């Protein structure tokens with residue numbers, strides 16, 4: 001089963017993903033490939049697989065991705081091999097991906113894999129505050145780019161199975177754990 005978590009940068013996806021992996025058996029992440037530079041706190045093979053733009057473009061040519069996209073001038077993509085290997089081994093994968101990537105993956109995988117999609121909402125003002133408070137504080141230009149993306153992502157929430165307001169971390173984690181447990185039962189019935 002693949003659990004997709006979306007929501008603009010700063011919505012809390014990363015923190016929630018880490019909590020789910022820590023607390024739930026059989027839940028793992030699936031790091032994407034990216035050409036963006038590593039930030040403080042990034043770990044190769046954990047947050048992402050970091051490659052150069054040239055290496056990423058070679059992988060596109062080799063058709064190694066289910067989907068890829070460009071955000072803030074950097075490539076991001078989902079490896080076919082890494083995703084298939086984990087799904088085959090029966091893992092529940094939690095993946096943090098944007099609305100376009102979600103749409104592609106739902107279309108590409110719907111025949112083979114159960115997919116549960118969750119969108120995390122956060123008020124625009126609150127998002128601005130959270131972005132500015134991050135340790136890896138983005139530049140003002142980057143903050144502006146990310147806020148511009150907000151309206152677009154919000155306009156696509158009808159793609160998702162669940163839309164949650166992440167105003168309390170513990171509550172959100174508990175709700176998502178319940179969703180995952182219940183969705184697993186639905187699959188088994």
Ligand code: 5GP
Nearest residue numbers: 009032068069071076077078096097098101
């Ligand atoms: P960040 O650089 O802040 O970690 O991520 C920037 C954006 O890239 C986020 O919106 C994130 O959801 C998106 N992203 C991460 N991995 C992938 C991927 O594999 N495919 C697509 N399309 N977007 C991704």
